Amino acid sequence: MASDSSEANVNGRETVSLNGEPVVKRLRVSHDSSLRIPKEPQNKVTVVLGAQWGDEGKGKVVDLLAMDADIVCRCQGGNNAGHTVVVDSVEYDFHLLPSGVLNKKAVSFIGNGVVIHLPGLFEEAQKNLQKGKGLQGWEERLKISDRAHLVFNFHQAVDGIQEQQRQQQEGKNLGTTKKGIGPAYSSKAARNGLRVCDLVSDFKVFEDKFRMLAEHFLTMYPNLNLEVDSELAQLKGFAERLRPLVTDGVYFMHQALNGPSKKILVEGANAALLDIDFGTYPFVTSSNCTVGGVCTGLGVPPSYVGRVYGVVKAYTTRVGVGAFPTEQKNETGELLQTRGREFGVTTGRKRRCGWLDLVLVRYAHMVNGFTAIALTKLDILDTVSEIKVGVAYKLDGEPLPSFPANMDVLTRVSVDYETLPGWCCSTESARSFEELPLKAQNYIRFIENFLQVPVKWVGVGKSRESMVKLY
Numbered sequence: 458m459a460s461d462s463s464e465a466n467v468n469g470r471e472t473v474s475l476n477g478e479p480v481v482k483r484l485r486v487s488h489d490s491s492l493r494i495p496k497e498p499q500n501k502v503t504v505v506l507g508a509q510w511g512d513e514g515k516g517k518v519v520d521l522l523a524m525d526a527d528i529v530c531r532c533q534g535g536n537n538a539g540h541t542v543v544v545d546s547v548e549y550d551f552h553l554l555p556s557g558v559l560n561k562k563a564v565s566f567i568g569n570g571v572v573i574h575l576p577g578l579f580e581e582a583q584k585n586l587q588k589g590k591g592l593q594g595w596e597e598r599l600k601i602s603d604r605a606h607l608v609f610n611f612h613q614a615v616d617g618i619q620e621q622q623r624q625q626q627e628g629k630n631l632g633t634t635k636k637g638i639g640p641a642y643s644s645k646a647a648r649n650g651l652r653v654c655d656l657v658s659d660f661k662v663f664e665d666k667f668r669m670l671a672e673h674f675l676t677m678y679p680n681l682n683l684e685v686d687s688e689l690a691q692l693k694g695f696a697e698r699l700r701p702l703v704t705d706g707v708y709f710m711h712q713a714l715n716g717p718s719k720k721i722l723v724e725g726a727n728a729a730l731l732d733i734d735f736g737t738y739p740f741v742t743s744s745n746c747t748v749g750g751v752c753t754g755l756g757v758p759p760s761y762v763g764r765v766y767g768v769v770k771a772y773t774t775r776v777g778v779g780a781f782p783t784e785q786k787n788e789t790g791e792l793l794q795t796r797g798r799e800f801g802v803t804t805g806r807k808r809r810c811g812w813l814d815l816v817l818v819r820y821a822h823m824v825n826g827f828t829a830i831a832l833t834k835l836d837i838l839d840t841v842s843e844i845k846v847g848v849a850y851k852l853d854g855e856p857l858p859s860f861p862a863n864m865d866v867l868t869r870v871s872v873d874y875e876t877l878p879g880w881c882c883s884t885e886s887a888r889s890f891e892e893l894p895l896k897a898q899n900y901i902r903f904i905e906n907f908l909q910v911p912v913k914w915v916g917v918g919k920s921r922e923s924m925v926k927l928y
Contacts, residue, residue, distance in 0.1 A: 500714050501763030502530070502721045504751055505831075507728025508767035508821040510737075510775040512801065512808060514833035514916055515768045516540030516556045519724045521914070521924050527719040529557025530710075531726065532754030533570040533744040535608055535641065536577040537634040538726030539801060543919050547589035553578045555724050558599065559591045569604035569706050570744065570754020572641040573653065574613070575695040601699065602706025603654035606645045609667075610688050611674050611681060612637030618678050633777075640674075642743035649673060656692060657700045664689055707756040714761050723751050729767075729821035737864055740779030748825045766913065767827035769818055769904075771835045774808040776801045780867035783811035783847045797837045812874065814847040815907050820860035822908055831924070832904065833916035835897060841879040844900065848907065849873035877903060884917040890927045893917075901927075 503522065507513045520542045523529050536552035543549075544559055551558075553573060558565040567573065585592045616635045633639060644650035649670055655663045671685050713719055727746040730736045735747055744750060752759055772793050775781050784790065790810045793799065799808035821827075838844055850857040850870040861867050880894035887893045893901075893915070901912050915925045 498714060498761045499716070500719050500721055501761050502714075502723050502751065502755075502757060503763055504723045504725065504748060504765045506725035506748065506765065506767055506825055506827075507731075507746065508769045508818050508825070508827070508830070509728055509773055509814075510730045510779075511728040512539075512774050512776065512799070513728060513768040513770045514831075515725060515728075516542045516551065517833065517916060517919075517921065517924060518766065518768050518831045518914065519556050519722065520544070520559065520921055522722050523555075523557035523560045523563060524921075525720060526557060526560065526563050526722040528564045528566055528713055528721045529555045529560065530566045530568055530721065530723045530755055531555045531571050532568045532723055533746060533750040534726035534742065535572040535636060535638045536574055536581065537636045537638045537742065540724075540726075544591055544921065545589065547591060549585050549588060549591055550581075551585070552581055554581060554585075554595070554599070557722060557724065558595050561594065561598065563598065565595075565599045566706070566709065566755075567599070567601045567605060568710075568755040569602040570750060571602075572606045572608050572638060572645070572744075573601070574608035574637060575692065575699065576610070577608075577636070579695070579698070596698075596702065599702050600704045600706075600709060601653060601702045602709075603652070603657070603703050604706055605653045606641060606650045607652065607656065608637045608641040609651075609670075610637075611671055611683055612640040612644070614681055614683075615640045615674055615678060618681065639743045644670065653699065653703055656696050657703050660693060660696065663692075667692075710756050714757065723755065725750070729824060730817060732824075735824050737779050737867065738862075740777070740864065747821075764828040765825055766829055766831055767818070767821060767825060767910070768831045768833060769813075770833050771813060771838055771900075772797075773811045773814050773817070774799050776806050776808050780864050781809055781811060782817075782850065782867065782870050782872050783814040783845075784809055785811045789841075792841070793837060796840070797834055812845045812847055813904075814872070815904065816847055816850055816860060816872075819908055822910060827908075827910050829911050829913035830904070830908065831914040831916070832901060832912050835900075835915050836884045836917040836923075838879060838900075839883050839885075840881065842881055844877045844879050845874040846877065846903065846907075847872045848875050875903070885923065887917055888922075888925055890915075890925070893925075 505515055505519050507515050538552055540551045540556045542556045555565040557563055582595055616633055616637045620633055651666055671683055675681050727742045729747050731742045732746045733741055733743055748765055773783050793810035799810055852870050877900055878896050880896040882894055884893055884897055905912050917923050
């Protein structure tokens with residue numbers, strides 16, 4: 458006897474099963490065989506990252522590349538970053554806004570990996586508007602991811618309290634900018650943070666969540682001075698200004714990457730040795746400043762990352778506390794600090810200065826895979842007769858095979874230096890590699906040979922024109 462699943466066909470009529478139920482016909486789905494052929498992405502992002510402890514001059518490199526970019530993105534950090542850009546003799550300072558916002562033909566995009574302090578954002582825009590015409594119409598060319606987290610005033614207050622507690626308990630602080638970045642990322646990780654999409658949706662729901670978050674911090678820090686009602690009123694006003702700028706960041710980047718040909722630039726904030734995972738922990742920032750942060754902070758697949766440019770200062774600087782093997786606490790350090798005008802853009806703090814540390818830069822290259830290097834502030838070395846370059850670390854007389862993770866170890870290392878002759882003349886008028894003094898050329902070649910990465914640009918002054926393209 459046939460089973461229920463057997464089929465019969467009577468006089469060519471519709472096929473039915475023996476139990477009288479109609480047979481479900483299997484659909485044949487056509488298949489596009491070209492889908493199985495790997496495709497190169499239509500567009501790839503070009504990335505600019507700091508290769509030391511920040512303050513390398515990334516803004517100048519971004520400004521150079523942003524001149525013909527279609528989209529300029531920030532992917533991590535907050536207004537703890539600081540980029541200075543000089544255009545038409547006007548000096549603009551950026552902390553949250555991508556410095557590419559000066560290009561009136563480009564769209565500037567703040568991605569989901571950035572934490573945004575709205576009072577800081579609008580104040581920054583206003584201050585730069587007063588300096589020159591570069592920022593006119595900035596709101597018409599700025600997009601902000603709806604998934605970006607918000608920094609509130611109480612995050613900044615908590616940042617200050619935490620620094621004070623560290624100083625009292627351990628006798629040392631982390632040297633944060635007190636901009637609330639760490640506490641905001643802590644809220645994000647604790648999953649009680651608030652995002653841009655919350656602010657521009659139902660404000661009553663946002664208000665309830667905001668009060669809960671404020672109460673959470675007040676429980677942890679009873680002396681916290683909170684002005685919840687006034688901050689909510691301020692945020693309600695910002696919500697109206699913000700709403701036209703907000704977009705689905707994932708969809709925005711997907712369309713940009715897979716649509717018509719576009720030049721997309723990503724502007725890294727902070728730097729490799731400040732990365733929360735790969736930096737000199739705990740004296741680091743609270744986000745991933747290395748190339749992985751581009752993917753997670755913008756929603757960009759790894760295959761869409763193209764050229765990665767590392768920005769390296771011709772010597773080394775660091776703001777705040779933490780290990781610094783090549784630091785020069787002497788006349789050399791003072792000379793570099795004075796000639797380089799080494800003060801933090803965000804905090805105004807004096808930067809610690811020392812010789813170029815190629816062990817550190819090589820480590821940054823291992824993490825980021827730099828396509829090429831932009832070497833900045835070479836002109837600051839113009840008056841130095843002998844230039845030292847750190848090429849190896851030793852601990853208790855024994856060579857270290859890699860850059861140490863443990864900061865107690867890093868503070869104890871001794872540095873092996875190569876000494877190169879200085880050029881003792883101005884490089885500021887050079888506009889090609891050949892126009893640089895021979896000894897300056899040799900300094901650049903030494904760096905290239907050590908890192909096995911080409912130097913594509915050399916900075917010999919403050920202006921956009923002073924970035925000399927080598928190839």
